[in-house]
Amino acid sequence: MKNYFKYFFVICIGMSVMPRPAGAESLEDIKAMMQQMKADYEEKIKALEAKIDEIGTKQQEQMARVDEKIEKEMLDVDYVGRNNAPVGKGGLLVKNPFGFGSVSLGGYVDFVYKDFEDTDSTFDQHRWIINIGAELAERLRFNSEFEIEHGGPDAAGGGEAKVEQAFMDYLINDAINLRAGALLVPFGRYNLYHDSDLQDLTDRPIVARDVIPTTWTESGVGIFGEFDPSIASKDINLGYELYVTNGLGTGFTDTGLSASRGSIKLDNNEDKAMVGRLKVSPAIGHEIGLSKYWGEYNKIEDRIDGTGVDFLSTWGPLELVGEYAYFGIEESPTAASDLSNYFQGAYAQANYHFWPKFFDNTFLGRGFKNPTLTFVNRYDWARIGDDSDANSGDNEEDRYTVGLNYRPIESFVVKFEYQWNHTKNEALENGDNNGFVTSVAMGF
DSSP: OHHHHHHHHHHHHHHHHOOOOTTOOSHHHHHHHHHHHHHHHHHHHHHHHHHHHHHHHHHHHHHHHHHHHHHHTOOOTTOOSSSSOSSSSSSEEEEOTTSSOEEEEEEEEEEEEEEETTSOOEEEEEEEEEEEEEEEETTEEEEEEEEEETTSSOTTTTOEEEEEEEEEEEEOOSSOEEEEEEEEOOSSHHHHSOOGGGOSSSSOOTIIIIISOSSOEEEEEEEEEEEOOTTTOSSOEEEEEEEEEOOOOSOOBTTBSGGGOOOSSOOSSSOOEEEEEEEEEEETTEEEEEEEEEEEOSTTOOEEEEEEEEEEEEETTEEEEEEEEEEEEOOOTTOSSOOOOEEEEEEEEEEEEEOOGGGTTSTTTTTOSSOEEEEEEEEEEEEEOOOSSSSOSOEEEEEEEEEEEEEEETTEEEEEEEEEEEEESSOSSSTTOOEEEEEEEEEO
């Protein structure tokens, strides 16, 4: 106890002889200084908290944007077909036993029934697609898509098997990355997102078959990326793809460009084609795409130039999509035959998603987290210049389709639809035959 009194006495003596702080004349001055320091400290804390809140809000907005992209499958340009494979959601993920990288396996399949006027009704196991991806390191990826159609070669007529994508990515940053291999050509939105289970109607639009030769694959190399130009708006997002490829060949006719798709192995001339797409997203759920293609298609330097525009716009349960494309064909005066000198087409589609609650306890809704019905309307049209064959005049076809589909989950869909078709001169797709189509598609 004596020691405590001694320490207390020493402290009191020390405080009595301690010099006053510089500029302080009294205890009140010291209190004022302490209060000012406290006020400054509290102000800095508030500023720091505000900054932390701002950063947190931005991160939440970015995460919400990513989550909505995944939920609505509004995917970026590096989409391979199965929920942003090669690794992540979807598919079967396999770890490499040697300790580096991961491999994923996925795909999709569809089965179709058609009954059109003046033709026999038929079942068709149309597509079986295998997606294989790999991630050797954080910035080294491989994506691929192998398609087997109508049972494969030849499966009693029309069956084929081919590589639709097989490319490697070297990732640098969000704004610029490198890609090389068999590339899905970024001309129009439909060619990039053509998978059967992603679509709300069975048949592809006429423009996506006879003008843009979907599925359009080219051997090539180029760059891709996306960025947010915050100087304009914090909500706007830009994405792009730009590639040098072998390019289209000479196989086109006045019924379509499909046969002019080039070889993955060889270019038919010395020139290389350029193709690119710029995607502008002013807000989540809205997108405008601008596409451009230019390149020579033969050895005498005749060119094909293509321009396209596409859009996606969502308003709650209503989704609007569409696309327009035009390809102009240059023909040298020395050419041996008269060619189609232009290809153009467009489609516009409205999808309305809904779900009656009284279906929840039926077999349609029981056990599923978010089942959906979708009412679909689409108008599509295409016109191709005459090549002076026996059927003189430009070839033109239009189609109106109404449909209803059911999705117990996002990647499984049963579709029912009816088409009204009309053609002028040679038929591009179904001619003047109207008909009923139903199909089932599954992505995994």
